[in-house]
């Protein structure tokens with residue numbers, strides 16, 4: 001039987017379990033992402049602030065203290081997650097490169113950790129610098145403080161994808177970018193994702209971004225978060241600027257906006 005790339009079975013997470021300040025961040029989360037050969041699914045995750053989106057991502061990544069879950073099972077390739085692994089790469093909103101390393105050494109970092117020789121890792125790093133739309137000659141020797149926000153996220157994406165993870169975990173990666181740069185980054189991500197054929201979990205506050213990038217959009221409830229809706233959406237097979245103007249696209253965005261507004265309204269908290 002083919003296993004799932006990622007599966008959550010009744011997953012709950014209570015921080016500080018058993019202590020007076022115990023706090024349940026997510027409860028009874030269930031979903032499965034099929035393992036389709038040579039293809040990856042793009043899962044966009046939406047939900048009110050504090051509902052446990054980052055908690056879910058970090059449980060998949062195997063990062064403490066989100067890992068381990070308190071009850072249920074977090075499975076990757078059918079096996080319980082026991083910690084971080086090379087099969088999973090993460091990209092955060094905040095810039096996560098090393099200040100004292102150049103772009104080239106930042107992108108090559110993961111390969112360096114694997115003990116890959118200098119020549120090989122630099123050759124691959126140069127390739128990835130190009131792929132994410134930076135200029136090898138002009139940008140390789142720059143330090144993070146010499147880059148714009150968009151360029152930094154390009155480096156962050158290159159750093160992660162150079163390791164060819166099967167699962168890419170992205171936590172509001174474009175949240176700090178201006179709208180124009182953000183759309184460029186969305187198109188870049190679609191292009192790279194097709195190439196690397198990974199499964200992506202992408203947390204965002206932007207409904208447009210989730211509907212554009214996602215194959216499926218997950219909507220979580222207010223805290224403690226549980227998975228309320230899984231909405232299949234059209235894949236991003238044309239440029240962001242074009243697709244996001246189309247009536248069918250806008251219609252899906254409005255539907256999801258209604259669901260989220262209902263979740264965030266004071267009334268919904270009174271009945272909570």
Ligand SMILES: Nc1ncnc2c1ncn2[C@@H]1O[C@H](COP(=O)(O)OP(=O)(O)O)[C@@H](O)[C@H]1O
Pocket residue numbers: 015016023024025047048049050051052053054055056065223
């Ligand atoms: N290490 C932690 N210890 C205790 N509570 C935490 C911890 N990390 C997150 N939380 C709480 O769990 C809830 C969900 O957090 P998070 O997953 O970061 O939400 P989101 O990413 O959806 O905004 C929040 O109320 C947050 O304060």
Ligand SMILES: [Mg+2]
Pocket residue numbers: 053054055171
């Ligand atoms: Mg978060």
